[in-house]
Amino acid sequence: MMSRRVALWTILGMSIGLLSFNAWAVADSPMDMIRVTVEQTRTVLEDPAYQGSDHRQQRLGKVKEIVLPRFDAQEIAKRTLGPYWKDRTEEQRKEFTQLFTALVEKAYSSSLDRYSRDVQFFFDQERVEDNFAEVDTRVFDPALNKTFSVNYHLRQVNGQWLIYDVVVENVSLVNNYRNQFNRILSKSSYEDLVQKLQTKLQQLDTASPSES
């Protein structure tokens, strides 16, 4: 009788232990993080309260709240500068990270305007290696009748998975910007790059409101 009860409790205890361990592990999985972020973003984009161009700013603000904390902005900025990062002062690094984040934000927010609820997302697989991970997904756009591969590269910072690169159709965002920035930096100067980023931001500012 006694031993049976002990056995029962042991199994129960083990199950709870495994369950909680597993819940922790699952919640922490990079793929789940990506999936949850995509689903939260979809919810906002499909929310009747945020429809139409009148609500564009609110909608984008809400998406930003969900998406931005998932990105490791400084790591991305660092990687796009490549060998030139180490020559920058702490202040310049901050300035550049801020400018670059603003650019990516502005550029990609206009593609959110083209979102339709028919778009399908597939979360295929993840690879985890120590503090680094890759998550393979696909996006099917029925308007174009085309499937795009989207791979996320993540690293773990203080126990949290953060995105440091997005590879769309085999083109890495970080590598692509690094090539652009290295071309500018090798020909002119860091100041020129900052100037070009600011000009670009102004262009995007004047272009995007009329679009929506």
Added chain:
Amino acid sequence: MIIKVLLTITMSLFISSFTISSVKAQARASLEDASPPPTPDPLEWFNQPMFQFNLKLDEYVLRPVATGYAKIVTPPGRRRVDNFFKNLMVVQRFANNLFQGKFPKAGQAVGRFFINTAIGGVGLFDVADDWLGWKDSEEDFGQTLAFYGVSSGPYLVLPFWGPSTIRDTAGLAADAAMNPMNYLLSTTEALAVNSGLLIGQAVNTRSLNLDLFEDVDRYSVDLYGAVQDGYLQRREKQIEE
């Protein structure tokens, strides 16, 4: 009963956690590698003007024509036209799969041509893919050269055509030489038919990607560098596969 349920739950959770950790491995040395060397571009003196020329050509000719065409022909119609053009590339697909020892794919390329031509309305419908799952394998002679260890050589922007490399340009010439039109028609006829087909395909492809270029332009700070890197990254992956 409870124990059984608990055991099942425990087991399934255990197995699921196992599968999560087992996909872990697949070593990738470059996961952390932050800065590969910058892309060399010894031919930039030639590429830069060609790139500008292509931009103007697109802005004043290709894009307006493709926009007008897109207003007349619906997207599904244009996708069918795209299928039609791809179906004509059968010799190139077959030969380059064969050269790389991809025999089943070489066979599929020929199979695709006959099925799509006969049942798919002279290639307008890609029934071979829809029904049999025989995908179009986009092999070209540039990839064949890469398969035999020829390195890409410098980046090269071709007028009218766009981004390429020395190797891929040689590949283009070889693929063009394989074009059956050259053997079926006289030289002038072949030239007329081939350039007509090329222009038609360019307009149709552009009409299917009207926003694409504008997107790249919006996202980039240095358009030349963005297009160069985009081409090279995608090409590298294509060759890997």
